[in-house]
Amino acid sequence: MTTIKTYNAISATGLNYLKQHHYDINTGESPKGILVRSQNLHHERIPESVRAIVRAGAGFNNIPIDDLSKRGVVVFNTPGGNANAVKELTIASLILAARPVIGAIGFANETRGGDVSLRTEVNKGGYRGTELAGKTLGVIGLGNVGSKVANTALALDMDVIGYDPGLNANTAWRIDRHIVHAKNVAEVLRQADYITVHIPLTEDNKFFIDAESIALMKPNAALLNLSRGGIVDDLAAKEALDNDNLRVYITDFADEALFDHPKVIITPHIGGSTIEAEDTSALMAARELDTYLTTGNIINSVNYPDIDEPFTTKYRIGIIHENVPNMISQISKFFGDNNINIEQLSNRAVGAYAYTLVAINEFNEVQQAYVKTALDEIPHVILTRRYVNVNI
Known part of the structure; x- marks a missing residue:
């Protein structure tokens, strides 16, 4: 097992x-x-x-x-x-950014004594909000989550502008034709009333939204981060809130710097929960x-690169190696020199690494015992694995 x-x-x-x-x-x-x-x-x-x-x-x-x-x-x-779970929490966050629901709930629960109904009616004016309809939502990152958020926002009668540096054909098919495609992030930041970020956290985009980015936003804009902690520079967001250069910040990632701030709403990383x-x-x-x-x-x-091929032969050899010249010829030569017939060879590379999957039918015990050790000795090979098709 x-x-x-x-x-x-x-x-x-x-x-x-x-x-x-x-x-x-x-x-x-x-x-x-x-x-x-x-x-x-x-x-x-x-x-x-x-x-x-x-x-x-x-x-x-x-x-x-x-x-x-x-x-x-x-x-x-x-x-x-x-993706759908994060989308729904993002939409809920948009509503919380537009309407002071949390404060209103607290007020209603704290109202005690006398004619409660009358007192809440008289004082509810302090919890007046705005509508999302007619406002502009900026979506940075139009992948699985961002595309869903953008399309749903259209159904809320919002105008939507989106930007994704990795926009491809598959992403484009997911996005409604009424969504405006920005040429750069700055275009989104300047135009949007609400900005939501849906990109992965990498070394290159840590603090993707920083003080300089926030300075491009409207002073009454709302910023949402349900992507990853570190995508937004929380200290920069706090400073903007303190200086009235940002209206509200909603994040799914707790940061002590933001605790008890009246213009911040924090949820405990429940986007996908x-x-x-x-x-x-x-x-x-x-x-x-x-x-x-x-x-x-x-x-x-x-x-590593994806390879998804039907397993139709008796055996396969998977070879993870560095993405350098002459690897395919060396691998093919090895199989030829050892009288092992290749039925199919698939190879993909991404960045510094590559993956080669070799399909084989005739593969005796001596060859099987030898192949992993020998292939691993080829320079730049990282790992070799043998697979057996139990359905044949």
């Missing part, structure tokens, strides 16, 4: 899938895979036996990607698994992990 280690509370939907596919959960000292949600793995010891780590969610800044990539450990996420999102993300994660460990197919990796 193959062991999978888990961190955090993983939905039973994902765990049951793994158990049904003959995996043990949290038994033994040599797991082949790790399934994680928000646990910080940067200071955890990742056993040498681990071949894959899956984040049941979209963000992956809690995983030491660079170190694992050098080891040949494939890291996956589950893009879109919690719905029963449905946790089930969907856990099932996606379990399937990605099982698919890689049993077929070699890589789907939704964040550090």
Whole structure:
């Protein structure tokens, strides 16, 4: 039995899938895979036996990607698994930014004695808000979440302007034609009454929204961050709020610098915390992990290229290697020199790394015993794995 280690509370939907596919959960000292949600793995010891780590969610800044990539450990996420949940909380946050609902609830609950109905009617004027209809929403990042937010905002009769530096054909198909595509971030910041950010946290975009960005916004603008802590410079946001250069800041990521600020609303990282999102993300994660460990197919990796080919031969060899010249010819030559016929060879590269998947039918025991050691000795090869098609 193959062991999978888990961190955090993983939905039973994902765990049951793994158990049904003959995996043990949290038994033994040599797991082949790790399934994680928000646990910080940067200071955890990742056993040498681990071949894959899956984040049941979209963000992956809690995983030491660079170190694992050098080891040949494939890291996956589950893009879109919690997109609807985050979208719904973003829409709720837009409403909270427009209407002083939290303060109004507190006022209503604190009203005691006398004619409560009359007193609340007389004093409710202090909780007058504005409508979203007719206002401009700026969406930075038009991926799984951002595109849903943008389309829903149109249904609220908002004008929507969006920007995504990685806009591609798939993204474009998801976005309503009435959404204005900005040429740059500054265009969004200057025009929007409400700004919501939906991009991943990387080294390049830490504090993507900083003091300089906030200075471009309207002084009565509302800023929302339900993406990742660190995307917005919270100290810069606080200073803008204090100087009336920003009206309200809503974030799903707690920061002591923002506590008890009257213009800040903080939620405790609950964007993806719905029963449905946790089930969907856990099932996606379990399937990605099982698919890689049993077929070699890589789907939704964040550090290696995806390859998803039908497993129609008896065997496969998966080779993770550096993205350097002459690797395909060396790999092909090895199989030819050892009289192993290649039925199909797939290769993809992304950044510094590449993945080659070789399909084989005739593969005797001597060749199988030799192939991993020999391939691993080729310069720039990081890891080699053999897969057996149990359905043939």
